[in-house]
Amino acid sequence: MPVVIAEETLYAARLSPDQLKQEIAVLLFNQNRLTLSQASHLAELPLLRFQHLLASRGIPVHYDIADFEADLATLAAIHPA
Numbered sequence: 001m002p003v004v005i006a007e008e009t010l011y012a013a014r015l016s017p018d019q020l021k022q023e024i025a026v027l028l029f030n031q032n033r034l035t036l037s038q039a040s041h042l043a044e045l046p047l048l049r050f051q052h053l054l055a056s057r058g059i060p061v062h063y064d065i066a067d068f069e070a071d072l073a074t075l076a077a078i079h080p081a
Helices: 007-013 017-030 036-043 047-056 065-078
Strands: none
Touching: 007 017, 017 036, 017 047, 036 047, 036 065
C-alpha cells in the first residue's frame, strides 16, 4: 500500500523520503511492532546497516525465537520456494 507524504511535511521535518522510511522503521522496531528483518526491509537498508543505525541510537537488537520464526515467514512470503 503506497503512502503519500506531502513535500511540505518532509521539508518541515527536514527529512528526505529515505530518512522518513528509516525513522518509521526504527520507531516500529523499537516498539516491537516489526521484527529486525521487517524493519530493515521497510527502511530499505541491508540488515547490517540497519543494525548499525539502531546501535547509533542506543537501541538494542531484541531478537528471540518468535522473531526468528516471523522472519522466516516474511522471507518465505517475499521469496517463495
